[in-house]
Amino acid sequence: MTSIQGEGRRTRVAILGCTGSIGTQALDVCRQHADKLQVVALSAHSRTSDLVRYAREFKVSYVGVTDESHTDDPVLQELPQGCELVSGPHAAVELARMDACDVVLVAIVGAAGLEASHAVLSGDRRLALANKESLVVGGDLLMPLAAPGQLLPVDSEHGAIFQCLTGEDPREAHCIWLTCSGGPFFGRTAKELECVTRHDALAHPTWNMGAKITIDSATLMNKGLERIEAMHLFGMGLDRINVLIQRESKIHSMVEFVDGSVIAHLGASDMRIPIQYAFTYPERWDTPAPRVDFRKLGKLSFDAPDMEAFRCLKLAEIAGELRGTMPCVLNAANEVAVDAFLHDRLGFNGIAAVVQTCMDAHDRCDVVSLEQLRDVDAWARERAERAICLMA
Incomplete structure (x- = not known):
């Protein structure tokens, strides 16, 4: 285009x-x-x-x-x-x-x-x-x-993957490395997460985002949702979309090809860059953000996510593998649970518990219409509210 x-x-x-x-x-x-x-x-x-x-x-x-x-x-x-x-x-x-x-x-x-x-x-x-x-x-x-x-x-990650694949044959991609900072609670155990507050969770280490997305980043649900999004955008199974902790948030994602070559997208942690590219593609205009001086960056570190401590990431994987209406339930229940956490009605680990309760209660169907998704969304929100009341 x-x-x-x-x-x-x-x-x-x-x-x-x-x-x-x-x-x-x-x-x-x-x-x-x-x-x-x-x-x-x-x-x-x-x-x-x-x-x-x-x-x-x-x-x-x-x-x-x-x-x-x-x-x-x-x-x-x-x-x-x-x-x-x-x-x-x-x-x-x-x-x-x-x-x-x-x-x-x-x-x-x-x-x-x-x-x-x-x-x-x-x-x-x-x-x-x-x-x-x-x-x-x-x-x-x-x-x-x-x-x-x-x-x-x-999304900075999906915009990065899109650019890494530009000019390449998608059939020659071996896997995607979907990066994230790890959020404010990187390295903590599930037990240590029980007592965190919304003020703790809103302190994201690198990105300036709204409250809901910031909480999703703290639970790693954001990365779980992004895996499902990448599955649709790039026609790749979840087993080939790997989550990678990149604490400095300078590598925005990578694509590894069948010959072992890896193309990475690096740059400033500034959402104005992917926003501008979405407006200007296939052209590139002068940057709206400060440039990165890689001579002063110091290091790039990598780690694997802990799906036991950050249960939301695992639940998103399950929903993505089941497909159909299950991701709709995952998302709706998460929105309700995050709102409850932000209003001190639910603990941090309770977010995953509410989402799992709703997923366990749902009978998955194939997606057929917007009307169907509206009904599933409404059901999941009502079911999530009931679960929150029972946990209070």
């Missing part, structure tokens, strides 16, 4: 989830390349003051508010003249269907991003995917819709 930048005009960008960590970093990329990128649409869930501020700064034509309790916030009266407001639970999906943009960044957190991703791929717009749950839950539905070059992963 060639560059999506039209002849003589800027690439038109929609950012769904513009007030979160990925969304705000995407806006920074758009600021730095204002001569090439035009922000035309923005969505937020509830942070309407930030949404209005960004809408005025970038003079956007469309905004969406998905939280119905915030659709009448007075600040929305300050939207720029001519800006159209779309509100309600499906506002982000409506923006994703618009023909007024060339690339849609789906940076919505959680399973809510699935329908927006589906809407983008159902048209001829590029999907810059920063919502891993879209593929974890609905990869069987989304991947058949994606034309070559239409779906660009924004």
Whole structure:
């Protein structure tokens, strides 16, 4: 696929989830390349003051508010003249269907991003995917819709793998080395993890992310979800997608080929780099981030993850091997459990316990529709809440 930048005009960008960590970093990329990128649409869930501020700064034509309790916030009266407001639970999906943009960044957190991703791929717009749950839950539905070059992963790891495979024959790949920092609790035992607090868990060693993803990184569920995502993106079985602890977070992932050669993607721990590449592929523009001086890096260290202490990683492996609706249950139960942990209703190790309870209670089915996945998601959330109440 060639560059999506039209002849003589800027690439038109929609950012769904513009007030979160990925969304705000995407806006920074758009600021730095204002001569090439035009922000035309923005969505937020509830942070309407930030949404209005960004809408005025970038003079956007469309905004969406998905939280119905915030659709009448007075600040929305300050939207720029001519800006159209779309509100309600499906506002982000409506923006994703618009023909007024060339690339849609789906940076919505959680399973809510699935329908927006589906809407983008159902048209001829590029999907810059920063919502891993879209593929974890609905990869069987989304991947058949994606034309070559239409779906660009924004996760630093999947963006790295995508680049390592560019120009290569995927059939000659032996395995993927999916890297992670190990989170704030690297090296701790399951017993030692019993007493950690949400404040401990939110202290990620290298990446600046939102609260939910930061907790997922602490439990290693994030890496489990990314293995399932990589399985769909790159057509490779989980047994060939290996998790590797890389504490310095400078190697963002590697691909090992059948002849023993390994291609690694290295660079700064800055999400603006993969965000920008998803906007510009196949072109490369000036970096939005500080460069790494490898002469001063000192070392690169590697280790294996502990699936006994970090049970979420093992549960994600089980769900990924079973496929069908089981990853949907894994993801929904995890979202509920993480929220309970963040509100001091559940202990750290309780997150995995809740997820396992829901998976054990679920009868796996093949994925057939978005409606089916909505029903499974709702069932898993209700089952997770019951499990949390019983653990209290």
